[in-house]
Each structure stands twice: as C-alpha cells, then as structure tokens.
Amino acid sequence: MKVAIIGAGSLGQSIAKGLLSKKVVSSLYLTKRNTTSLESFKRHKEVTLTADNTFAVDNADIIIFAVQPKHLSKILENVKYLLRKEQLIISVATGYSIGKIENIIGAKHSIVRAMPNTAASVRQSMTCLSSNEKGKEQIELAKTVFDSLGVSMEIPEEQLQAATVICASGIAFWMRLIRATTQGAIQLGFEAAEAHELAMQTCFGAATLLKKSGNHPEAEIDRVTTPSGCTIEGLNEMEHQGLSSSLIKGINASFEKINQIKTK
C-alpha cells in the first residue's frame, strides 16, 4: 500500500505513526511546505519527505489530505490533473463536504471523508467515515487505514457533524470528567499524581468493561451499587446536580455551534 499524507501536521503525523507501527504501508509520502519538523520520520525506510504535493500524489494509491480546510481547495486544484480513478482520496478536513471535493476533482474519483480524533496518535481513535458513490467501492480500504489507528465506523455524511461533537470534541469532554474526578480524589486525600492515575485508569477500566462484555452501562452500574450503599448515594447526588442532563445539554450546544460555523 502506497500512501501519501498531504499536510503532515498534528493529525497527519498521528496517522503516519499509526500506519508505520502497524506496518501496513510499503511507501509513505509525507508532505509539508517546510519538512524540517518531519526529520524524525527519516529513520523509517518506507518514508519519503517532500514539499512537493504533486510528487506524492503521483506516487501513491491512497492520498490523505490532512491540511486545514482553508488550504484544501487550492491544494486540490493544484494536484487534480494528476489524480487517477483507481486512487483512493481521503480528506480529514473538518466541515469540508464531499460535494465540495467533487466540484473540484470530479465525482468519478473514490472520495472518503474521515473524522478521526487526537487519540489517533496512540492508535485509539474513533474515526467516522463517509464516502461518495464511487468511494463505496473502496470504503473497506479506507477502513483498513483508520482501523490501524483505532476503530472506524461508516456513517452517512449528514451525521459527520454530530460525530465530530461526540468523538473529536468528545476527547475534551472526557478529559474534563477525568480532571473533575482527579480533583475529587485530591479532596479525599490523594496526592495529585496518584489522584490522576486513579481517575485515568478507572475511566479506562469502565470503557474496557463495556467493550469487552458488551454490557449496557446500567448493568455494570447495578454490579457496583449495593442497596443503601455509598455508590448509589453519590450517583444520585450527581444526578440531582444534573450530571446526565448537563452532558446532554453540552453535546447539544456543541452541535448547534458546529452547525452555525458550517453555515457561516
């Protein structure tokens, strides 16, 4: 598999690290206008660093555009004459629709829009994917790329904005919950570093329990709530203070905001 990452910035480098560690690429072209910050990738024999997007595009089977949305139109215009129908075109640019990409390069190309999150750098991204009609032929290949960075799920393009809130913004939401738990643990007498470790591992354990058992969260809650015990006391107090409600309201506020940004 020959892959080009056009715009190897923060997310592009995370994707590159995931692909290299899974050893799923035979050649990996990384582009940036200034490639100095990519020098550490030189130790991988599969990697070619270049500031020339056309060279990378011409040599790859899969091209991942990981530039900021404001740069994407111009870059696509510059390389579109090189694109071949058998290549898979992937864009991770937030809010940049498949229709907009088709308007520049044409609908005859396989186009996939992907929304990973920053956990791609530790290969734990939740990535949502959508494709154009032609791209359906290569969606499994796109899933292979993003499964090397965590877990991927195909969804309709209309749901990508919602997925951005749940998965990309979601990283921040979960971070805040972990921080709040840490603050609570410090109040109960733990050192900050200990409190942080307790909060992180308990969060990780809770998610792993659900993933491995397939259980509903309430089933796992039932297992740890003794009648009249301390867990249900704390949980009910959190709900009286609006825990679930505030999360749902926050998710809806983010969704409203992302839709406003899109239509500006």
Ligand SMILES: NC(=O)c1ccc[n+]([C@@H]2O[C@H](COP(=O)([O-])OP(=O)(O)OC[C@H]3O[C@@H](n4cnc5c(N)ncnc54)[C@H](OP(=O)(O)O)[C@@H]3O)[C@@H](O)[C@H]2O)c1
């Ligand atoms: N970070 C995330 O968690 C995340 C999650 C989902 C989606 N996204 C989307 O992913 C995209 C990239 O995000 P990011 O955080 O990785 O941004 P970033 O760090 O700014 O990376 C973009 C890179 O593109 C390069 N670039 C700019 N113009 C270029 C050109 N003409 N040719 C080649 N490279 C060029 C820039 O490097 P030079 O200045 O050296 O060229 C920069 O390093 C964005 O569209 C963002 O919306 C990000």
